[in-house]
Amino acid sequence: xxxxxxxxxxxxxxxxxxxxxxxxxxxxxxxxxxxxxxxxxxxxxxxxxxxxxxxxxxxxxxxxxxxxxxxxxxxxxxxxxxxxxxxxxxxxxxxxxxxxxxxxxxxxxxxxxxxxxxxxxxxxxxxxxxxxxxxxxxxxxxxxxxxxxxxxxxxxxxxxxxxxxxxxxxxxxxxxxxxxxxxxxxxxxxxxxxxxxxxxxxxxxxxxxxxxxxxxxxxxxxxxxxxxxxxxxxxxxxxxxxxxxxxxxxxxxxxxxxxxxxxxxxxxxxxxxxxxxxxxxxxxxx
Amino acid sequence: xxxxxxxxxxxxxxxxxxxxxxxxxxxxxxxxxxxxxxxxxxxxxxxxxxxxxxxxxxxxxxxxxxxxxxxxxxxxxxxxxxxxxxxxxxxxxxxxxxxxxxxxxxxxxxxxxxxxxxxxxxxxxxxxxxxxxxxxxxxxxxxxxxxxxxxxxxxxxxxxxxxxxxxxxxxxxxxxxxxxxxxxxxxxxxxxxxxxxxxxxxxxxxxxxxxxxxxxxxxxxxxxxxxxxxxxxxxxxxxxxxxxxxxxxxxxxxxxxxxxxxxxxxxxxxxxxxxxxxxxxxxxxxxxxxxxxxxxxxxxxxxxxxxxxxxxxxxxxxxxxxxxxx
Numbered sequence: 001x002x003x004x005x006x007x008x009x010x011x012x013x014x015x016x017x018x019x020x021x022x023x024x025x026x027x028x029x030x031x032x033x034x035x036x037x038x039x040x041x042x043x044x045x046x047x048x049x050x051x052x053x054x055x056x057x058x059x060x061x062x063x064x065x066x067x068x069x070x071x072x073x074x075x076x077x078x079x080x081x082x083x084x085x086x087x088x089x090x091x092x093x094x095x096x097x098x099x100x101x102x103x104x105x106x107x108x109x110x111x112x113x114x115x116x117x118x119x120x121x122x123x124x125x126x127x128x129x130x131x132x133x134x135x136x137x138x139x140x141x142x143x144x145x146x147x148x149x150x151x152x153x154x155x156x157x158x159x160x161x162x163x164x165x166x167x168x169x170x171x172x173x174x175x176x177x178x179x180x181x182x183x184x185x186x187x188x189x190x191x192x193x194x195x196x197x198x199x200x201x202x203x204x205x206x207x208x209x210x211x212x213x214x215x216x217x218x219x220x221x222x223x224x225x226x227x228x229x230x231x232x233x234x235x236x237x238x239x240x241x242x243x244x245x246x247x248x249x250x251x252x253x254x255x256x257x258x259x260x261x262x263x264x265x266x267x268x269x270x271x272x273x274x275x276x277x278x279x280x281x282x283x284x285x286x
Numbered sequence: 287x288x289x290x291x292x293x294x295x296x297x298x299x300x301x302x303x304x305x306x307x308x309x310x311x312x313x314x315x316x317x318x319x320x321x322x323x324x325x326x327x328x329x330x331x332x333x334x335x336x337x338x339x340x341x342x343x344x345x346x347x348x349x350x351x352x353x354x355x356x357x358x359x360x361x362x363x364x365x366x367x368x369x370x371x372x373x374x375x376x377x378x379x380x381x382x383x384x385x386x387x388x389x390x391x392x393x394x395x396x397x398x399x400x401x402x403x404x405x406x407x408x409x410x411x412x413x414x415x416x417x418x419x420x421x422x423x424x425x426x427x428x429x430x431x432x433x434x435x436x437x438x439x440x441x442x443x444x445x446x447x448x449x450x451x452x453x454x455x456x457x458x459x460x461x462x463x464x465x466x467x468x469x470x471x472x473x474x475x476x477x478x479x480x481x482x483x484x485x486x487x488x489x490x491x492x493x494x495x496x497x498x499x500x501x502x503x504x505x506x507x508x509x510x511x512x513x514x515x516x517x518x519x520x521x522x523x524x525x526x527x528x529x530x531x532x533x534x535x536x537x538x539x540x541x542x543x544x545x546x547x548x549x550x551x552x553x554x555x556x557x558x559x560x561x562x563x564x565x566x567x568x569x570x571x572x573x574x575x576x577x578x579x580x581x582x583x584x585x586x587x588x589x590x591x592x593x594x595x596x597x598x599x600x601x602x603x604x605x606x607x608x609x610x611x612x
C-alpha cells in the first residue's frame with residue numbers, strides 16, 4: 001500500500017460519521033433492550049435464568065456434602081455446573097431466544113420495515129441490534145451466574161463465603177465467569193442473530209449448532225477451533241473434566257480466545273449487513 | 287405514455303435530481319410477474335397511483351424505497367439510488383400499508399425511536415416528535431400504546447412517522463384507509479400542503495373520487511403495467527377511443543343540440559331528463575368549446591355550465607382498465 005493510499009484511507013476513516021453512528025447504535029440498543037426484556041416472547045428466557053437460581057437455592061437448602069468440605073471444593077462443583085449446565089444450556093438457549101428474535105421477531109411482527117426505512121448504514125443497524133441483545137443477555141445472565149456461584153459457596157457459611165468472594169480468590173473467579181458469560185453471549189449471540197436473518201425456522205440450524213457444540217470435546221483440535229465453546233472453556237477459571245473419552249488439547253491463550261470470539265462477532269456483523277442490504281420486505285412469505 | 291412535469295407546485299429545479307425516475311423496471315416474485323418494464327418520471331406535486339388490488343401499486347412503492355429490489359432496470363429518487371439508504375431516507379418518508387408496529391410502543395416512543403435513528407439529539411427528537419404528533423392530531427394520545435389506538439389513529443401515527451423528519455419525498459400507501467371523514471379531510475389538506483410546498487407526494491389509492499379531488503397527476507397501473515401517466519386532463523385527452531363528454535347547461539339546450547349534430551366530431555348529443563342539461567360526446571373538445579363560443583354569441587344563450595363530464599380519474603380508469611372502479 002502506498003503512502004497516498006494509506007493517507008486516503010485514514011482520511012476516509014476520519015470523515016466517517018462516527019458520532020452519528022454512535023447515536024444510532026445507542027438508540028437501537030435502547031430499543032432492543034426494551035423489546036428483549038419486556039415482551040412476552042422473552043418469557044422462556046426468564047424461565048431459563050430461573051433454573052440455575054433454583055439449583056442454587058436447592059444447593060443452599062440441601063447442600064452436597066462435598067461442598068461443605070471447603071470453599072475450593074464448592075468452587076470445583078460450581079465450575080462443573082457452570083460449564084455443563086449454565087454455559088452449555090442456559091446461556092446457549094437464552095442467547096438463542098434473545099438473538100434469533102432480533103431480526104426474525106421483527107419480521108414475524110411485521111415491524112422490521114420501520115428500521116429499514118431509517119437513514120442508517122446496515123452494518124450500524126446490525127451493531128445496534130447486537131449491542132441491544134448483548135446488553136439484555138448480560139443483564140440477565142451475568143447476575144444469574146454470580147448469584148448461583150454465591151449459592152454454591154454459601155454452605156461453607158456466610159462469613160467465609162463473603163471473604164472468599166470479595167477478598168479472596170473467589171473474586172477473580174467471579175470476574176472470570178462474568179467475562180466468560182459476556183463472551184459467550186457475544187459468540188452465541190452473533191451466530192443466532194445470523195440464524196434469525198438467514199433461516200425462516202432458525203430452530204433447525206440452532207439444533208445442529210447445539211449438536212456441534214456438544215460434540216466439541218470429542219473432536220480433534222482443528223474441529224474444536226470452529227466452535228464457540230472451545231474458546232469459552234479456555235477462559236474458565238477452574239478447568240473442568242469433560243469425561244474419559246474427551247480429546248484433550250492444550251487450552252487456547254486467553255487473548256487468542258477473546259480475539260477469536262470478537263472475530264466471530266465481527267464476521268457476523270459483516271455477513272448480516274450484507275444480508276440486510278439484499279433483504280426484501282415481503283411479510284406474506286414469512 | 288410519459289409526461290413532463292406533473293404538477294403546478296413550485297419546483298426549485300427540474301433536472302433528474304429533482305425527480306423520481308423509473309427506467310425499464312421489472313420485478314418478478316419467483317416466476318410471478320409483479321411489475322413489467324415500467325418507465326416513470328415523477329415530478330414534485332401530488333401524484334396518485336391508481337389501480338385495482340394486486341395491480342402493483344405497493345410493489346412500485348416498495349421498489350422506490352428499496353424495500354424490494356428490482357429484477358431489472360434502474361430507479362433514481364431525486365438522483366439517489368434506493369440502495370443508498372443513508373442519503374435516501376433523509377429525503378424520503380414512507381407510510382406503508384402494514385398495520386403493524388413495534389411491540390409495546392407508545393405513539394411518542396415510536397416517533398422518538400425513528401428520529402433518534404435519524405441521528406437527532408434527544409431534545410431535538412422530542413421537539414420534532416411532538417410537532418409531528420400535533421400535526422396529525424395525536425398529541426393527546428402520545429403516551430398511549432399504539433396497540434390500543436383505533437384504526438384511524440394507527441393510520442395517523444404512520445403518517446406522522448413518515449413525515450416527522452420533514453422529507454422531500456413522501457410515499458403514502460393507502461393513507462386514507464380507516465380514517466373518518468373529518469380526519470380524511472384533514473389528511474387530504476396536509477397532503478395538499480406538502481405538495482404545494484414543492485415536495486413529491488406519491489399516494490396510492492383505489493378510491494377514485496378521492497384521487498380525483500387531491501391529485502395533480504395520476505399513474506394508472508394494471509396487471510403490473512403502467513396504463514397511463516400524467517395530468518388527469520392530459521391522460522383523458524389521449525384516450526381517443528372514447529369521445530369526451532361535455533355537459534352543457536343553458537336556457538335552450540335544444541338549440542345547442544341541433545347545432546352540435548352539425549359538427550363532424552360530435553358523435554352524440556342527448557338532452558338529459560329533469561333539466562340536467564345537454565350531454566355532448568365529441569372527439570374534439572377544444573373545437574366544440576370554440577363552436578360553443580360562437581353559438582352563445584349568435585343565439586344569445588344564457589349559459590350556466592359548459593364543462594367536461596368525464597375528465598376525471600373515474601372515467602379514465604373505466605376507459606383504460608374497465609369496470610370495477612371503486
